[in-house]
Amino acid sequence: IEDEPRSGRPRTASTERNKGRVDEIIQDDRGVTVDTIIRKLGVGHSAVQEMIESLGCKKHCARLVLRLLTEDHKDERKANTSELLQRYRHEAANVMGTVVWDAEGFILAEFLEPGQTINAARYVQTLHKLRRALRDKRPGRNIIILHDNARPHAARLTSEAIAKMGWEVLLHPSYSPDLAPSDYHLFGFVNDQLRGQRFETREAIEKAVRQCLRRAGTEFYRRGIFKLPERWEKCVQRSGDYVEK
Structure with missing residues (x-):
C-alpha cells in the first residue's frame, strides 16, 4: 500500500536542492543571517538551521564557518x-x-x-x-x-x-x-x-x-x-x- 502523490508543501524543506542553495548563499556571503536565508528560500527556520548544520557550519566571529576545520x-x-x-x-x-x-x-x-x-x-x-x-x-x-x-x-x-x-x-x-x-x-x-x-x-x-x-x-x-x-x-x-x- 502506498500513498497517492499529493500536491502542496513537501514533508520537509531540507532537500538536497535546498541544501545546495544554502551552501551557495553561505559561500557568497559568510556574514549572511539565518533570516536572510529563510527569506531567499521561503522555508522555515528549523529547516534552514538543519541544512546549515548538515553542511558542517557554525557561527564564529559573526560568520558562518565550518564547524570542524579539516x-x-x-x-x-x-x-x-x-x-x-x-x-x-x-x-x-x-x-x-x-x-x-x-x-x-x-x-x-x-x-x-x-x-x-x-x-x-x-x-x-x-x-x-x-x-x-x-x-x-x-x-x-x-x-x-x-x-x-x-x-x-x-x-x-x-x-x-x-x-x-x-x-x-x-x-x-x-x-x-x-x-x-x-x-x-x-x-x-x-x-x-x-x-x-x-x-x-x-x-x-x-x-x-x-x-x-x-x-x-x-x-x-x-x-x-x-x-x-x-x-x-x-x-x-x-x-x-x-x-x-
Missing part, C-alpha cells in the same frame, strides 16, 4: 599565519590596512542599495572609490589590502582590478573570520554602539554608522590591526585551529 584547512591556516608572522617580524614598521579601515582610522564605508547584492563588478566599483579615498587620506602609501575569500573578492575581475591598481593582497586562509580584523574587532564594536537605537530611514542608519566609525579613534583602530600578529601566533601554536576570541 586537516587541509588547518594546514593552510598554519602555513599562511607562519608566513605572515615572518613578514610581520621583518616589516614591523609597515602599516597593514583593510579595504575600509587601517591602523590610522576609518577610510571608506560603502552601502548597498536595497535589494542589491555584492558581486565582483560591484566590489570593483568599491575598490575604485577606495583608491580615490586613499589618494586623499593616505597619499604616497604602498597599499596592502586584507579581505576574506568570498567569491566577489576572489573573482578574476577583482584580482585583475587590484593588479592594475598596483596593490598587494595579504594572505588570508579560508574559513578564517578569527584572522580578519573587521570580523573580530570592528563589527562587534559598531553593533554595540548602535544597539537599542531606532532609525526611521536607511540614510539615518548609514549616517549613524559613519559617525560611529569616525568617533572610534585612532587607538581603537590601531589595536584591531595590531592584534593580527598575536592571532597569527596563536593560530600557529594551535596547529591551524581557530583562535580563541
